[in-house]
Amino acid sequence: MSAASAVAAQVVTSxxxxxxxxxxxxxxxxxxxxxxxxxxxxVIVLVALIVDTAIKGSGRxxxxxxxxxxxxxxxxxxxxxxxxxxxxxxxxxxxxxAIPLGVMAxxxxxxxxxxxxxxxxxxxxxxxNLAAVPSIVYGLLAVAVVAIxxxxxxxxxxxxxxxxxxxxxxxxxxxxxxxxxxxxQDIRQxxxxxxxxxxxxxxxxxxxxxxxxxxxGTILGLSRAIGEAAPLIIVGLGVSVLSVPEPxxxxxxxxxxxxxNQIYNLANQSRPELATAASAAIILLLVMILGMNAIAILIxxxxxxxx
Amino acid sequence: MSTQPATATTSPDEPLGISLSxxxxxxxxxxxxxxxxxxxxxxxxxxxxxxxxxxxxxxLQFGKNEITAMIGPSGCGKSTVLRCLNRMNxxxxxxxxxxxxxxHGQNIYAKGIDPIAVRQHIGMVFQKPNPFPKSIxxxxxxxxxxxxxxxxxxxxxxxxxxxxxxxxxxxKDKLKQSAFGLSGGQQQRLCIARTIATKPDVxxxxxxxxxxxxxxxxxxxxxxxxxxxxxxxxVVTHNMQQAARVSDRTAFFTAKPDETTGNRTGLxxxxxxxxxxxxxxxxxxxxxxxSGRFG
Amino acid sequence: xxxATTPAGPSHGTGLRAxxxxxxxxxxxxxxxxxxxxxxxxVSVAITVGIIVTLIxxxxxxxxxxxxxxxxATEGTYAVLPLVMGTLLxxxxxxxxxxxxxxxxxxxxxxxxxxxxxxxLKPTVELLAGVPSVVYGFFALQFVTPTxxxxxxxxxxxxxxxxxxxxxxxxxxxxxxxxxxxxxxxAVPMSMRQGSLAMGANRMQTTLRVVFPAALSGIAAxxxxxxxxxxxxxxxxxxxxxxxxxFDADVLTGHQAMTGYIAQTFGGENPVGSTxxxxxxxxxxxxxxxxxxxxILSMIVVRRFRQAY
Numbered sequence: 001m002s003a004a005s006a007v008a009a010q011v012v013t014s015x016x017x018x019x020x021x022x023x024x025x026x027x028x029x030x031x032x033x034x035x036x037x038x039x040x041x042x043v044i045v046l047v048a049l050i051v052d053t054a055i056k057g058s059g060r061x062x063x064x065x066x067x068x069x070x071x072x073x074x075x076x077x078x079x080x081x082x083x084x085x086x087x088x089x090x091x092x093x094x095x096x097x098a099i100p101l102g103v104m105a106x107x108x109x110x111x112x113x114x115x116x117x118x119x120x121x122x123x124x125x126x127x128x129n130l131a132a133v134p135s136i137v138y139g140l141l142a143v144a145v146v147a148i149x150x151x152x153x154x155x156x157x158x159x160x161x162x163x164x165x166x167x168x169x170x171x172x173x174x175x176x177x178x179x180x181x182x183x184x185q186d187i188r189q190x191x192x193x194x195x196x197x198x199x200x201x202x203x204x205x206x207x208x209x210x211x212x213x214x215x216x217g218t219i220l221g222l223s224r225a226i227g228e229a230a231p232l233i234i235v236g237l238g239v240s241v242l243s244v245p246e247p248x249x250x251x252x253x254x255x256x257x258x259x260x261n262q263i264y265n266l267a268n269q270s271r272p273e274l275a276t277a278a279s280a281a282i283i284l285l286l287v288m289i290l291g292m293n294a295i296a297i298l299i300x301x302x303x304x305x306x307x
Numbered sequence: 308m309s310t311q312p313a314t315a316t317t318s319p320d321e322p323l324g325i326s327l328s329x330x331x332x333x334x335x336x337x338x339x340x341x342x343x344x345x346x347x348x349x350x351x352x353x354x355x356x357x358x359x360x361x362x363x364x365x366x367l368q369f370g371k372n373e374i375t376a377m378i379g380p381s382g383c384g385k386s387t388v389l390r391c392l393n394r395m396n397x398x399x400x401x402x403x404x405x406x407x408x409x410x411h412g413q414n415i416y417a418k419g420i421d422p423i424a425v426r427q428h429i430g431m432v433f434q435k436p437n438p439f440p441k442s443i444x445x446x447x448x449x450x451x452x453x454x455x456x457x458x459x460x461x462x463x464x465x466x467x468x469x470x471x472x473x474x475x476x477x478x479k480d481k482l483k484q485s486a487f488g489l490s491g492g493q494q495q496r497l498c499i500a501r502t503i504a505t506k507p508d509v510x511x512x513x514x515x516x517x518x519x520x521x522x523x524x525x526x527x528x529x530x531x532x533x534x535x536x537x538x539x540x541x542v543v544t545h546n547m548q549q550a551a552r553v554s555d556r557t558a559f560f561t562a563k564p565d566e567t568t569g570n571r572t573g574l575x576x577x578x579x580x581x582x583x584x585x586x587x588x589x590x591x592x593x594x595x596x597x598s599g600r601f602g
Numbered sequence: 603x604x605x606a607t608t609p610a611g612p613s614h615g616t617g618l619r620a621x622x623x624x625x626x627x628x629x630x631x632x633x634x635x636x637x638x639x640x641x642x643x644x645v646s647v648a649i650t651v652g653i654i655v656t657l658i659x660x661x662x663x664x665x666x667x668x669x670x671x672x673x674x675a676t677e678g679t680y681a682v683l684p685l686v687m688g689t690l691l692x693x694x695x696x697x698x699x700x701x702x703x704x705x706x707x708x709x710x711x712x713x714x715x716x717x718x719x720x721x722x723l724k725p726t727v728e729l730l731a732g733v734p735s736v737v738y739g740f741f742a743l744q745f746v747t748p749t750x751x752x753x754x755x756x757x758x759x760x761x762x763x764x765x766x767x768x769x770x771x772x773x774x775x776x777x778x779x780x781x782x783x784x785x786x787x788x789a790v791p792m793s794m795r796q797g798s799l800a801m802g803a804n805r806m807q808t809t810l811r812v813v814f815p816a817a818l819s820g821i822a823a824x825x826x827x828x829x830x831x832x833x834x835x836x837x838x839x840x841x842x843x844x845x846x847x848x849f850d851a852d853v854l855t856g857h858q859a860m861t862g863y864i865a866q867t868f869g870g871e872n873p874v875g876s877t878x879x880x881x882x883x884x885x886x887x888x889x890x891x892x893x894x895x896x897x898i899l900s901m902i903v904v905r906r907f908r909q910a911y
Contacts, residue, residue, distance in 0.1 A: 032714065038702070038704070049737070123643055130650060134890070195430075198632070199636070234865070290732065419626055421626040
């Protein structure tokens with residue numbers, strides 16, 4: 001019971017003698033009802049979305065959905081192999097690029113930086129701003145970054161991965177900082193008191209304790225990345241791709257697409273078979289993303305330690 | 308080991324460039340009998356947090372293999388002084404120290420001194436037991452590992468530290484279990500064992516029993532008396548009986564509010580042998596405090 | 603005990619020979635790690651610099667070819683104001699939906715739900731933010747417009763229209779507003795509620811007249827951040843708001859939004875360096891500045907009106 005409701009309960013008890021609660025008058029009940037509706041509106045929409053899409057896509061929950069490439073000629077068996085594998089590849093590359101960088105940056109800011117220095121405050125404000133930059137702008141940046149690195153071709157895997165990594169880097173930094181900040185000061189003091197260095201304290205005490213929080217933030221960041229299409233359009237992903245990137249480094253310069261981009265390409269098609277296939281693919285995408293979110297929430301709720 | 312530096316005696320004669328109302332008292336500390344052989348001393352120690360003057364001009368000497376207690380009302384700066392003694396105050400943003408703290412003749416606040424090396428020699432036990440979220444064994448082994456101590460057998464070292472902390476018999480069968488499973492008193496003794504595992508010279512204790520029940524407190528006090536043979540111990544406590552029971556020397560601090568800002572600045576009132584300070588205090592403020600008229 | 607290094611500098615303190623070495627140790631590993639971590643942190647600043655550098659050259663090229671007046675015009679091939687109009691229309695609709703519902707949800711979570719319920723309800727609301735925007739766009743196109751607006755409500759809307767896009771966008775930013783507003787409400791100290799309840803106010807009065815005003819700065823920041831997300835969202839408007847550049851406010855028809863234009867330009871076959879290509883950068887620059895202003899605004903609101911509880 002929240003403290004507010006505890007206090008309210010006392011008030012209610014005290015008014016029981018008069019036979020009516022002040023929280024039970026008509027306006028209060030209407031107000032509470034409106035709050036309930038607000039809370040469950042989103043859930044209702046989510047359910048409507050999933051049910052509607054699942055019904056529309058029900059004809060296409062078959063093997064071809066995963067094993068076939070996109071086809072306009074045979075729309076009834078068109079598949080999302082390129083998008084599914086592309087998305088998985090993108091996620092792996094994004095994770096490799098963004099997680100170490102993000103965790104390291106957050107570690108520096110929390111454990112090493114002197115917050116009184118102006119440049120550290122600049123980094124701080126900058127991070128907050130970056131988290132609000134539209135995702136499509138990251139696509140433009142990624143085109144430039146990839147060109148500098150030497151990939152001139154549009155629509156290659158590495159371009160998409162860079163765009164997504166840049167996009168989720170601020171998210172990872174911010175959530176990792178929160179996780180690090182939640183580690184009690186006691187632990188750091190004990191470690192410093194024994195003569196440990198800052199890095200020893202960070203590596204052996206702070207980071208291990210912060211792992212659940214970092215994992216939660218990272219999974220949420222990646223689940224955002226896997227659903228993004230806009231920056232990938234900018235880097236040229238999403239035009240009809242009929243291949244899967246080669247495993248390994250060589251695959252980085254292969255052309256690729258992603259599941260959201262394939263869905264986007266189909267959304268405007270008038271053929272009903274393609275809309276059905278897109279609906280089925282959306283369910284697939286949602287299962288992946290909601291699954292990742294569920295894991296993140298479970299980690300957060302399970303490992304939240306009360307110090 | 309080292310002769311006593313000829314610096315720390317009574318109040319300062321030379322101006323420190325700090326103008327505070329409390330400076331007007333020419334002689335603000337009564338210094339009684341000082342230890343013959345001091346491991347550490349503070350010399351005109353002033354501590355600031357930003358603009359706030361937390362501790363004013365403390366001159367103290369800590370005797371080898373003695374227990375020195377620092378007592379006084381809350382906000383009197385005793386914990387602040389303690390945290391300066393191994394440079395734990397460095398971790399607080401905005402903290403600044405003037406004067407000197409000499410450890411075997413070296414000013415630990417001098418340029419070129421490594422605070423990490425200082426802490427390897429001067430260990431610390433905190434107010435609230437703060438074991439690491441690791442096993443009992445790893446809690447002890449952590450210190451020796453991080454400072455790169457050469458040990459023949461970590462098992463022996465862990466056992467030795469736990470024995471010295473009078474904890475071995477209670478935990479020898481559950482060394483691999485989490486330290487969080489121990490009782491509060493056991494956790495605090497584990498923290499002491501963890502500190503002595505790195506073989507420090509001085510052990511600082513910041514109200515080590517304030518979170519413990521009376522039985523656990525008496526165990527920790529017994530342990531402190533034991534450890535005095537091998538270590539120099541400096542303990543902050545606001546339990547006067549504890550200071551009287553365990554310490555050889557006592558320093559009494561008080562807090563003086565600034566007349567304009569109302570900020571309370573801590574200062575040393577009296578420093579003497581414990582039995583003399585408690586039986587026959589020279590300063591009226593000490594007498595008021597230990598007789599319970601103030602505090 | 604400690605490794606023997608030559609003491610740095612002259613001896614310290616009172617001039618006695620150092621019996622114990624306390625001099626600064628050189629820790630190359632430690633220093634290297636710190637440098638690596640610092641570099642990582644600097645990358646975050648480099649991203650911002652990179653964005654600005656990336657945008658600036660094509661924008662200069664664009665304004666070399668197109669007069670500034672033609673860009674900030676309400677009609678014409680290179681006019682940005684119809685796109686801004688498209689963005690603002692969907693944003694306003696989104697906020698009309700998301701602000702009352704988001705704040706309602708936040709008040710319920712903060713003032714009425716038990717701690718146990720909140721632990722599960724809040725992540726559930728946040729799940730809405732996890733749904734990819736392309737899915738929302740598809741939903742707007744395939745369900746909201748044909749089924750909800752046309753069949754159930756009976757509105758004469760076009761296949762693509764700002765109303766459906768705005769409504770779905772509202773659903774998308776709802777969790778952002780709800781979550782941040784809940785944080786702001788929860789931060790109001792319990793003593794203020796107790797003071798109100800003790801004077802005989804009921805929970806509704808306490809929530810609306812005490813807690814809500816006390817949390818106003820945080821709530822305002824939540825709304826501004828929600829707005830910034832709505833302005834920057836691409837896929838919903840690209841799919842559901844259409845591709846017609848129009849400078850009017852008829853929400854039953856489609857209006858291309860700024861992000862929609864950028865996506866269309868890059869999704870198409872415009873050669874690098876062509877005027878439409880460069881215009882996409884100019885639009886992106888405008889968008890970047892808009893979201894930056896909104897974001898700075900939210901930070902100022904929080905800082906300026908932060909209550910010292």
